[in-house]
Amino acid sequence: MGRLDDRVAIVTGGGRGIGRATCLRLAADGAAVVVNDIDEAPAQETVALISAAGGTAVAVVANTVDLDQARALTAAAADEFGKLDIVVNNAGTTRDKMFHGLDDELFDFVVDTNLKTGFHTTLAAMPYMREVAKAEIKEYGRPAYNRKLVFTSSVAALMGNPGQFNYTAAKGAVIATTKTLARELGPFGINVNAVAPGFVETRLTAAKQAGETYGIPEEMRTMARAMISLGRLGEPEDIANVTAFLVSSDADFVSGVTIPVTGGQLGGM
Numbered sequence: 001m002g003r004l005d006d007r008v009a010i011v012t013g014g015g016r017g018i019g020r021a022t023c024l025r026l027a028a029d030g031a032a033v034v035v036n037d038i039d040e041a042p043a044q045e046t047v048a049l050i051s052a053a054g055g056t057a058v059a060v061v062a063n064t065v066d067l068d069q070a071r072a073l074t075a076a077a078a079d080e081f082g083k084l085d086i087v088v089n090n091a092g093t094t095r096d097k098m099f100h101g102l103d104d105e106l107f108d109f110v111v112d113t114n115l116k117t118g119f120h121t122t123l124a125a126m127p128y129m130r131e132v133a134k135a136e137i138k139e140y141g142r143p144a145y146n147r148k149l150v151f152t153s154s155v156a157a158l159m160g161n162p163g164q165f166n167y168t169a170a171k172g173a174v175i176a177t178t179k180t181l182a183r184e185l186g187p188f189g190i191n192v193n194a195v196a197p198g199f200v201e202t203r204l205t206a207a208k209q210a211g212e213t214y215g216i217p218e219e220m221r222t223m224a225r226a227m228i229s230l231g232r233l234g235e236p237e238d239i240a241n242v243t244a245f246l247v248s249s250d251a252d253f254v255s256g257v258t259i260p261v262t263g264g265q266l267g268g269m
């Protein structure tokens, strides 16, 4: 028996990094997982890893910055597995620039990717989560079980981070909107929480090579390690473990919170 047996989950950005680790963990806990990404090959790789481990998953390529694509994603989950219980809004990215050099294009791209994806995916999930819970309440007086939404903020939103005005605008909004949505959806038995990862080893935090889109300077990695009480950078699984808790019935009385998962990073606790 897994603690997510009979649950259906969507994880956005499930093709790499934290999203992939989350897909693997939810599948290992028994959920049927819809692996969403904008890139097909890594999403299919995640599905293959889940299948090889005996789990159940399908890949759905969609960019949920676009609401129609978000609707297609949630419809695909319901078509494939008959329902939708869990959405992990993990898709996100960085395009760092010091504030004085920022322009609308960089601001909008980062805010869309980190905030609008979660907005749209969650909106598109409402017919399968809120409406289904509402019908259960009408018929039985309560929802059959708690459904779960998890959003992804960042330690950068808790501390501020030079070069990340665009990113922290989105990740700070994730914390605030998580609280609002928890209040709106609590009466329908839907828990709404967020994780705020610290420095986690993915392509976003790899040592930046000249000309590459992703990554951070090596000095920042060294500085980060020095600020982390537990003395190491995080692994994607460190975040997946906490999300797996939040989407399980063990966290049925937890809602509206953002959990820093930072290894005790100074200023980010």
Ligand SMILES: NC(=O)c1ccc[n+]([C@@H]2O[C@H](COP(=O)([O-])OP(=O)(O)OC[C@H]3O[C@@H](n4cnc5c(N)ncnc54)[C@H](O)[C@@H]3O)[C@@H](O)[C@H]2O)c1
Binding pocket: 012, 013, 014, 015, 016, 017, 018, 019, 036, 037, 038, 039, 042, 062, 063, 064, 065, 090, 091, 092, 093, 094, 113, 114, 117, 152, 153, 154, 155, 156, 196, 197, 198, 199, 200, 201, 202, 203, 204, 205
């Ligand atoms: N790595 C860290 O240290 C760290 C720290 C704090 C927060 N985060 C957050 O964790 C989440 C995952 O980050 P990661 O480090 O695993 O990054 P990653 O780049 O390794 O993986 C992100 C995945 O999201 C996908 N993606 C990007 N835009 C998308 C879109 N519009 N729709 C669907 N998929 C999309 C990418 O193709 C990629 O596969 C992000 O929200 C990120 O901001 C990461």
